[in-house]
Amino acid sequence: MPKIYLIDVTNRDGVQTAKLGLSKLEKTMINIYLNEMGVFQSEFGFPTTRHERNYLLANLELAELGVLKPIRLGGWIRAIAEDVETTFERLPKIKHLNLSISTSDQMIAGKFQGKKTRESVIKEMTEAVTLARKRGAESVGANAEDASRTDINFLVEFGLAAKECGANRFRYCDTLGYDNPFTIYEAAVTLAEKIKMPIEIHCHGDLGMAVANSIAGAKGVIDGGQDAYVNTTINGIGERAGNADLIAFILAATKSKNFAGKYEFGGEIDLKCASKISMFASYAFDVPIPINQPGVGANAFAHASGIHADGVLKDPENYELYGYEEIGRGEPISVETGREIITGQYSGISGFSHVMGKIDVSFKNKSRAEANEILELVRYANVESHKPLLEDELLFIARYPQIAKKLLTMTPLDH
Ligand SMILES: [Zn+2]
Numbered sequence: 001m002p003k004i005y006l007i008d009v010t011n012r013d014g015v016q017t018a019k020l021g022l023s024k025l026e027k028t029m030i031n032i033y034l035n036e037m038g039v040f041q042s043e044f045g046f047p048t049t050r051h052e053r054n055y056l057l058a059n060l061e062l063a064e065l066g067v068l069k070p071i072r073l074g075g076w077i078r079a080i081a082e083d084v085e086t087t088f089e090r091l092p093k094i095k096h097l098n099l100s101i102s103t104s105d106q107m108i109a110g111k112f113q114g115k116k117t118r119e120s121v122i123k124e125m126t127e128a129v130t131l132a133r134k135r136g137a138e139s140v141g142a143n144a145e146d147a148s149r150t151d152i153n154f155l156v157e158f159g160l161a162a163k164e165c166g167a168n169r170f171r172y173c174d175t176l177g178y179d180n181p182f183t184i185y186e187a188a189v190t191l192a193e194k195i196k197m198p199i200e201i202h203c204h205g206d207l208g209m210a211v212a213n214s215i216a217g218a219k220g221v222i223d224g225g226q227d228a229y230v231n232t233t234i235n236g237i238g239e240r241a242g243n244a245d246l247i248a249f250i251l252a253a254t255k256s257k258n259f260a261g262k263y264e265f266g267g268e269i270d271l272k273c274a275s276k277i278s279m280f281a282s283y284a285f286d287v288p289i290p291i292n293q294p295g296v297g298a299n300a301f302a303h304a305s306g307i308h309a310d311g312v313l314k315d316p317e318n319y320e321l322y323g324y325e326e327i328g329r330g331e332p333i334s335v336e337t338g339r340e341i342i343t344g345q346y347s348g349i350s351g352f353s354h355v356m357g358k359i360d361v362s363f364k365n366k367s368r369a370e371a372n373e374i375l376e377l378v379r380y381a382n383v384e385s386h387k388p389l390l391e392d393e394l395l396f397i398a399r400y401p402q403i404a405k406k407l408l409t410m411t412p413l414d415h
Contacts, residue, residue: 002227003266004218004253005040007200008246010233010281012043012076017239023385024055024407025393026284030234031059032396033280035071037273039246040229040266047075047087047094051410058406060093067400072096072139079125079142088135095136098171099128100143103158104150122158126165133166141200141229143171148179152190159195169198169229174213177206177241181216188217192224200229203244205236210244215252215259222263234281235289235296247274247327248294255321272328283390295327343389345382349375359391361398374398380408 011027014020022030027045034042044059045052056075062068075091077083079099087094101121102108108116116124125142132140142162144155159170172191174184184201191199201217203210214230221228236245250269254260278296282289291298301324303309311318324330341351352375353363363371377397381389381404389397397404 001262001264002198002222002225003264004222005227005229005266006246006249006269007041007043007074007229007231008034008039008233009043009076009202009231009243010034010237010246011045013231013238013243014233014281014285015045017237017242020237020285020287022284023381024052024058025381025389025396025404026385027055028059028062028403028407029280029393029396030277030284031062031068031071031073032392033273033277035068036270037277038265038267038269039071041072041074041096043076043098043231044073045075046077047091047097048077048083051412053090054406054409056091056094058403060091061406062400062403064093074098074139074141076100079128081124081127081131084128084131084135087132092136095138097132097137097139098141098143099125099132100145100171100173101125102146103144103154104146106149107146118154122161125158126161129162129167130165139168140166141169141171142167143173143200143202145173146175147172148174148176148184148187152187155187155191156194159191159197163195163197167197169200170195171200171202171229171231172217173202174204175202177204177210177213179203179213179217180207180209181212184213185216185220188220188228189224192221192226196226198227198229199224200231202231204238205241205243208241210236210242211248211252214244214249215256218253219259219263227266235278235285235287235293237281237285237287245294247271247278247296250274251295251322271326275328280390280392283387284385286387295322296329300324300327301329343375343378343382343394345379347375347379347382352378356394356398359394361395370401374401377401377404377408384408 010030015022031042045056074096075094076098079101129140144158199221201214203213218228218230232246232249233243234246236242275296303312308319341354343352343355
């Protein structure tokens with residue numbers, strides 16, 4: 001039976017969101033948490049964007065060190081040969097790529113304005129896929145942007161052409177959130193049956209159906225006989241109304257009526273990481289988690305009405321589909337209400353040693369120079385993120401100072 005695999009795109013679609021962004025250290029922490037959770041692949045960034053280079057190299061190094069393992073790190077570029085060349089010039093060791101090009105007549109006429117045709121779209125994509133494989137990409141996804149507004153026969157033609165020149169997956173992008181569960185199911189079955197290659201489902205929430213469409217799409221792909229790769233973002237953060245929320249999708253796939261059992265994840269997903277990853281993304285993006293967010297919202301396990309409170313106390317299953325422990329909730333969160341020493345861009349070594357001592361990183365066995373170097377890196381990280389670093393970030397810097405240095409190094413206009 002084919003399986004479901006998660007490709008989280010927080011570090012690509014999420015950071016493309018208007019008014020939002022992440023520091024390179026925050027993006028790295030997200031890759032680490034996704035790996036812990038058992039997510040198959042992180043679409044970790046933009047290989048052709050110059051300021052991403054050191055971050056991408058540092059994360060590929062973390063993969064080599066076994067820190068980001070077994071998660072796959074996939075870059076996202078346009079499906080043109082020039083982008084593939086640039087990618088391998090800058091990141092010779094990158095192994096996984098998704099190449100994207102618009103396929104709908106709307107985009108061909110409205111965006112490319114007569115510069116491309118259906119034929120030239122396929123030609124550019126196949127040239128790019130062929131080159132990516134030749135340069136050493138182990139897996140390539142061919143993305144059809146605006147697939148939901150594309151003639152299905154053309155999508156099949158596009159997918160078959162991609163497969164022919166070595167693509168491993170076809171990404172069906174519901175770029176505008178135009179699909180509903182019924183239409184995406186139909187499209188997914190057809191694509192899986194006719195292209196006979198794993199299909200990725202990429203959904204947006206413009207009509208409030210990102211998770212529902214992802215579930216229906218995954219079902220369609222598997223019913224069509226292929227593995228389904230589902231794109232998510234943490235807390236659903238993504239362009240406009242956002243993407244399919246990672247945790248809501250996992251819950252829907254494992255807890256909804258008659259789905260689990262027949263449609264399963266390819267690997268082990270540790271839902272206990274859900275609360276932590278959601279809170280981290282909320283802090284890093286500086287976007288609060290809505291109180292009614294599935295699983296992780298403040299009200300997800302709150303009961304006030306007499307009948308519900310009485311019912312849930314007698315047996316949680318009366319009014320809850322799943323337990324809060326499964327999401328990794330239930331531990332008290334401590335908030336400092338007294339004196340607080342914070343590390344920032346102007347911190348000194350004494351305050352910093354105090355903060356690190358509290359999280360069990362002692363500088364006693366480190367030289368003064370080493371401790372100072374770690375503090376300096378923390379200062380730079382704070383300059384980039386504009387907020388106090390969290391424990392896990394401080395620990396990361398203390399553990400991997402050389403990697404942190406790479407993440408924090410940016411040299412503008414350096415050709
Ligand atoms: Zn998108």
